[in-house]
Amino acid sequence: MNSSILTSNPLTHALAPRVVSRGARMLSLAAIAAACFVGSAEAASTVTFSLVPSDTAAKPGELIDVVVHLGVSTPIGETAPEIIGAQFAVNYDTTQLTLEGGVEISPTLPWIMIPEATPAGEIVFALLSFPTIEPLDRASADVATLHFRVNAGASACATPALVSFDLAAGLAGNNVGLLSGDAPAIALSNLPAVTLDGIAPTLGVVPLTITVPTDAGSTYGAAVAEPSLTPADNCDANLDITSTVTLAGIPGGSAWPTQFPIGTSTVQWTATDDSGNFVVVTQTITVEPYQLLDVSVHFPGEFSRQAEFHNRWVRIKMGAYDAVHAVEIDPSTQAGSLTDLHVPVAASYSCACAKDTTHSLSDSALPAIVGTEYAVSFELLQGDSNNDDFVDVIDFSYYVVDFGPANASGRSNFNGDGNVTNADFAFISINFWKQGETCGGAATGNGPRARVSVKELRRAGNGQLAAADLNGDGWIDVQDIAHYLEHGVATVKNPEKARGQGW
Numbered sequence: 194m195n196s197s198i199l200t201s202n203p204l205t206h207a208l209a210p211r212v213v214s215r216g217a218r219m220l221s222l223a224a225i226a227a228a229c230f231v232g233s234a235e236a237a238s239t240v241t242f243s244l245v246p247s248d249t250a251a252k253p254g255e256l257i258d259v260v261v262h263l264g265v266s267t268p269i270g271e272t273a274p275e276i277i278g279a280q281f282a283v284n285y286d287t288t289q290l291t292l293e294g295g296v297e298i299s300p301t302l303p304w305i306m307i308p309e310a311t312p313a314g315e316i317v318f319a320l321l322s323f324p325t326i327e328p329l330d331r332a333s334a335d336v337a338t339l340h341f342r343v344n345a346g347a348s349a350c351a352t353p354a355l356v357s358f359d360l361a362a363g364l365a366g367n368n369v370g371l372l373s374g375d376a377p378a379i380a381l382s383n384l385p386a387v388t389l390d391g392i393a394p395t396l397g398v399v400p401l402t403i404t405v406p407t408d409a410g411s412t413y414g415a416a417v418a419e420p421s422l423t424p425a426d427n428c429d430a431n432l433d434i435t436s437t438v439t440l441a442g443i444p445g446g447s448a449w450p451t452q453f454p455i456g457t458s459t460v461q462w463t464a465t466d467d468s469g470n471f472v473v474v475t476q477t478i479t480v481e482p483y484q485l486l487d488v489s490v491h492f493p494g495e496f497s498r499q500a501e502f503h504n505r506w507v508r509i510k511m512g513a514y515d516a517v518h519a520v521e522i523d524p525s526t527q528a529g530s531l532t533d534l535h536v537p538v539a540a541s542y543s544c545a546c547a548k549d550t551t552h553s554l555s556d557s558a559l560p561a562i563v564g565t566e567y568a569v570s571f572e573l574l575q576g577d578s579n580n581d582d583f584v585d586v587i588d589f590s591y592y593v594v595d596f597g598p599a600n601a602s603g604r605s606n607f608n609g610d611g612n613v614t615n616a617d618f619a620f621i622s623i624n625f626w627k628q629g630e631t632c633g634g635a636a637t638g639n640g641p642r643a644r645v646s647v648k649e650l651r652r653a654g655n656g657q658l659a660a661a662d663l664n665g666d667g668w669i670d671v672q673d674i675a676h677y678l679e680h681g682v683a684t685v686k687n688p689e690k691a692r693g694q695g696w
């Protein structure tokens with residue numbers, strides 16, 4: 194290590210240190226150099242040499258400058274030293290940095306640089322006032338810049354002193370030259386911690402893909418919870434995370450929206466480390482063009498406990514939605530439910546209705562918004578076997594025809610016990626003359642029938658129902674119901690099964 198260029202330089206090596214006379218304002222370089230590095234033993238001032246990086250983080254291949262800063266601190270009442278030169282001996286880590294562009298004297302400093310020696314890992318240079326003596330007129334100054342390029346394989350996380358003053362050079366290596374004043378104490382402040390990093394962060398985004406229905410009550414889209422982000426980096430514990438939102442193909446800024454529109458949107462998440470390495474993770478959010486409906490149905494009356502569940506076919510109508518679903522009815526509660534039915538997107542629904550197509554009258558109700566879904570509950574009164582939404586003598590007729598082991602459709606078997614018996618007649622009896630509630634108003638048709646002639650039934654192709662004319666008077670009416678209550682239907686024999694009329 195060339196610890197003191199001033200004492201080894203041919204211009205300076207033969208000169209003994211001394212304080213330059215104030216009267217000699219024009220000096221040779223050698224004379225100025227000779228003026229350096231002297232002073233009394235009493236250090237009134239402190240001169241701090243600092244190495245200041247242009248950035249505290251850089252990527253391999255990037256340039257990074259280190260400014261050599263000189264600061265003078267003089268106690269109150271003391272006279273500041275007149276500094277007319279300085280020399281520096283600096284080491285740097287050649288595994289991380291390459292001196293590229295060398296050493297540059299500050300353009301605002303009225304001094305010159307003695308040609309530096311820069312073997313790999315070492316930088317030795319001196320700055321001198323020349324040819325005129327111009328003492329440093331500032332308490333602090335950036336005096337030189339060291340230009341480095343970060344090595345291709347550099348990897349240093351918050352590493353201090355990648356560039357440092359050469360302590361081995363001692364005062365002979367890092368010192369100032371004086372025109373006057375006491376020799377100051379020299380303090381050396383190395384390069385602070387710098388990160389040299391070429392490794393991009395990682396970023397976990399959970400969930401990465403989101404598919405949700407449109408929120409109930411919204412025709413725009415759905416509120417979606419922000420994802421859980423898990424950033425990680427080899428150096429940077431506090432990564433910069435940004436997002437770029439595209440809402441169904443339209444730029445949506447950087448903020449997570451309160452709602453995503455119907456369609457497919459993306460959010461690009463970018464995690465960037467201090468050195469500028471970054472990773473981009475794209476999250477996809479799809480809002481489906483439907484809303485969800487939860488339905489609960491309850492059947493008043495009593496179901497058979499012989500089965501764990503009873504399966505019923507229930508038709509649900511709400512707006513343009515119209516579908517028949519199998520519903521498992523728990524006999525202990527007489528209730529069942531359907532969840533997450535896909536209904537058309539609407540700002541609101543004012544009515545929904547339901548009907549067990551083989552057993553019950555329809556019921557209508559006002560759907561509520563619960564969370565992000567619609568929910569509605571129905572009470573399904575049984576007794577409508579022909580699905581005309583009335584409970585009347587026609588249903589009684591089917592009951593008579595169906596009496597005995599229930600057919601596969603379960604028609605007339607309201608309590609689900611496998612047989613059509615008096616227990617099922619109770620449903621017709623309790624709900625007799627009732628009609629269903631539909632969202633469109635009253636049930637269609639001519640209303641419940643108090644009586645129907647056997648002739649009419651036959652003309653309509655329902656001659657098999659004539660079996661319900663229990664008293665044989667050509668009519669099916671309350672007289673036959675009274676006859677049934679008194680005598681039952683034990684003598685009825687009619688294997689032909691009639692068809693419902695549709696609701």
Ligand SMILES: [Ca+2]
Binds near residue numbers: 391392394429
């Ligand atoms: Ca990194």
Ligand SMILES: [Ca+2]
Binds near residue numbers: 576579580581583584
């Ligand atoms: Ca009916």
Ligand SMILES: [Ca+2]
Binds near residue numbers: 606612617
């Ligand atoms: Ca039954």
Ligand SMILES: [Ca+2]
Binds near residue numbers: 668
């Ligand atoms: Ca009759």
